[in-house]
Amino acid sequence: MIATKDIAPAERARSTSFNEASARTRLELLLDAGSLVEFIGPEQREISPHLKIFDLPEQFDDGIVIGHGRLDGAPVFVAAQEGRFMGGAFGEVHGAKLTGLLRAAREIGTIPVLILFDTGGVRLQEANAGELAIAEIMRAVMEARNAGVKIIGLIGGRSGCYGGGGLIAGCCSALAVSEPGRIAVSGPEVIETNRGVEEFDSRDRALVWRTMGGKHRRLLGAADVFADDTVQDFREAALELIGSIGAFDLDRLKAEQVRLADRLRRFGACEDAIDIWTAEGIAHAEAVPELPADQFIALANRIGRASRDAR
Amino acid sequence: MEDLSFQHQVRARADGTRQSALVGVVASGNLEVLVERVLPDAQCSVVVRTAAVGFGDVWTAVVDDFVERFSPGGLKFSINDGGARPDTVSLRLAQAVRLIAENGQ
């Protein structure tokens, strides 16, 4: 295959909000122009076999686009969840498409995988199938990484990266996240329901974002790159990560153990993200959410937490 | 859910060479339209699966106007509808025709 130099319509990618774009548009603009080829596209009509039980509408691609394309000429596998269809949740077919992609990537061993998360977690109406699909994806991610595959998560969609999606993200080689991106296991409403509005007011969106949002995750080192909310920025983040990820081995898991233990020790008693940021030596921690992207990136780099070799 | 199907004879074949295209997403008040170039040039079909039951006559009117206006010969439109408003349906159908008229796969 002849490497085509970056012919992406960078201008469109630069002016398109990743947060707002559809799964397909994200991929079209993220990859080199015209290079996206879908596997089991919508015309195959591989819909969920379960939604009809609940008299709910199906989507032809079951809410996930998978395929391959090129990034600066080099081949990549891609998967993008559509966060607007059932909250991007994992169902049987949705999950199986990603599992198949990851298993192929493991066998090939050299082609990186980009996962554009946009999910509330398990799809309620097929909860058992969805939960298991997530377990299979986690396993497939680790098997692929073990075989040398770089797996990069890009998180900036409107449904965030919740539930099992958060666990899969935790299994990836590296993550890029934008300000509107969120990564967590339990959603804000779930916490409020379980703990009461005094502990967590899910309608206080500033609280939600500073607890789970992209900036906090970047400062914690849970994500390695902070992207501005454009598709072009995520493209550049993906390229940067592909270029910088090293090989996976047991030492990384040991390093992750140390990294997470250190986090618990330092911040385990903090009540709020602002306390954590303050403990990191940030002078006006309460102003972090308002920082523009360039200033925030400079700050995050100065704090210097990353998980690149420790995950 | 309700299934609806419309078949039309049309004046002319739709522009473009692309074999299929997809616009929209299935969500509340929204819909996806999958358009495929799979029919003879003088035919058009629209197949709908909708969450909003009992609006067959509105769909008929929307599809009639659409076919009259765009003459989408050779195209099959498959719709999954999350209860979109008629104007949104018209817009997505028009977007689908535009997208499949582009060059590409």
Add this chain to the structure above:
Amino acid sequence: MTSWQNNRVARDARIAAGAALARGKVVEARDATRLLEAVLRSGDRVCLEGDNQKQADLLSRALLAVDRSKVNDLHMVQSGVVLPEHLDLFDRGVAKKLDYAYSGPQSARIARMLFGGKIELGAVHTYLELFARYFIDLTPHVALIAAASADREGNLYTGPNTEDTPTVVEATAFKDGVVIAQVNEIVDQVPRVDIPADRVHFIVKSDKPFFVEPLFTRDPAAITEGQILTAMLAIKGVYAPYGVQRLNHGIGFSTAAIELLLPTYGERLGLKGRIATHFALNPHPALIPAIESGWVRQIHSFGSEVGMDDYIRARSDVYFTGPDGSLRSNRAFCQTAGLYACDMFIGSTLQIDLQGNSSTVTASRIAGFGGAPNMGADARGRRHPSEPWLKAGAEADPDGSALMRRGRKLVVQIGETFGDKNVPLFVEKLDAIELAEKLKLDLAPVMIYGDDVTHIVTEEGVANLLLCRTALEREQAIRGVAGYTDVGRRRDHAMVARLRECGVICRPEDLGINPLDADRSLLAARSIRDLVRWSGGLYAPPSKFRNW
């Protein structure tokens, strides 16, 4: 001997009774109910200030707690019935009769209570009507108002949300009434004097700041392609041909879309400086990009909006501000400005009938009128000319003498043919009529009468009703933009085609607009975050609108 100062004597007696609970004018919050029991008399007309943005909530609760054997059967005369306590007063029998203007969040409950006979209704007014009646026959005996701060003499600072306060105080204080203010804080010196101390008799310091809701914030992220198309049609099909510079916008998403298209689509059409330069409008965050791009020269406001304080302060060329730098709003003056000084009102509604009458009443809700009917009405008393006003007048009466012909205010109804939950905008018969029959009202609650409406804009096109010469033309012009609603599908296609030929109806393609270009990329801001960026960080949106 006839006494001519009974009211003043009675007022002094009320104040004396209340003074027993006060230190100077200051009364502790815990004594608020006792204060009201001392000052109020059964059957009093009471204004319990309920604005859009500023609620005398502590005084509402205090009034609700009065001993019913001491105070009952009050006649509430207030513009906004918006807090649950406002209606609890009637459930408890503290109040009996109601004259009001707006009941947004309580619209369903007020309908039930009216139907159940819990409330004796005077009338539902527009703001200007109710304010006018404060000075004629509905003058309050006692006004319970809200302000941001007070000094110990009783000078009040209302903050950016001055709204109704000056009007209520004027009517009450100068006609032997008692004015009681709840304030968020008592300070040595107020930032500016909005209400002079000699009109204020008691001050109660609230335990927490009065409740303010962001009513005028529309998240650009929720604006649809349909709303963008409709906004493009309005700009190119109405604003541009009439050259509308002085105007009022409603608070819906369609007008928010217009605000966000001005610096992009409007700029491309070369309309900057030619349209939308002077507004009677609350500080809509969605207008920030247009202001920052130099479109907007001046805005006068009914009230303020949450999060806009710093922005307004820094843009005093555009907004009205006090010596302290913060916004000075005034509902009565802004309503008057909207009525007499604006050439156009554009806003959305819930129902439009075949004559063009519109209503926001549904069978189970009485939201009241607020200000829209004053904005959305031709001002028959207007005498000054302007280009849009004269042009509209000429369209309505092409054969009249130019020197004798009245102009017309442009009253534009904008909306998508189907609203929330696929409810059609166009109906054969307004729910307001059904409601009037059910409640035996003398008058159906029509928001804007059809004969005041000049244009209807939907995603299907623009209908110019000024050009219609017969009732039948008018009906078909309305059907002709009613899309796939039942009303729209029952159009006379031949007549609609004719109306299109003579320019009564303009389709997108007639205006050179391709519906497929109605894309969210046209919006100058696509998120609240974008608005913050446009404002240079001065706009501080409330938490519920954030995604960062």
Add this chain to the structure above:
Amino acid sequence: MTLDEIIASLFPDGHQIRKDGGVIAGSAKLRAGGRMLVIGVTDRTALGVDEALRLSRHVLESIDRDTGPILVLVDSDSQRMSKRDELLGLNEFLAHLAKVLIHADMHGRPTIGILYGHSAAGALLATGLATRVLVGLPGASPAVMDLPSMAKVTKLSMEALEEKAESTPVFAPGLSNLEQMGAIHMIWSDAAPLVDQLEALLADMPAVNDRRDALGKARGGRPKAADIVERVRDLALQIR
């Protein structure tokens, strides 16, 4: 069965297994010889950052120190749903535990999960579902999503949901539903000594490859997953 009964029945030849704040850790002697690392969650404890990190530490220490299979006993709540856990990045802690278990399994330390009580959502993903073979004990009551919560979100009545659950294993709680999915490989008998069943499994461990999709297909619980996985894999391999 109680945890003590289960441990006694699994390891009649002796064990050093301790419980501490809902976390189980230790090792036990296998009848066939050698030892087995035993970890787990008990007393329906919610799995939060602290618990997950202790469990992963036990596994990592054992990887450096021991050989032999690893057992994960599960009677947990869901993940801990709290502000503190999410603030600290619970997703990383749970993923880390799963990764450590998966890595061990792939590198000569075969993993077995035993679900003997409750478990749900993120807790199940990080423990039982991260093992090679997940065994269910009679009476276990996993619930990915509980029906009352589902009723709230779907706006369906409990009766309607229960009726739907009759015809499909795909959403309702319960061991047999998860078994039909392929998530639970087998359900052991509590009438026979668990040690025999454990030894039989260890003697005949399935290959390290994840075959749960095929199980789900064979058992009729997941009609499409295995085929979709295969089709995508084939398509993707063609680009080599």
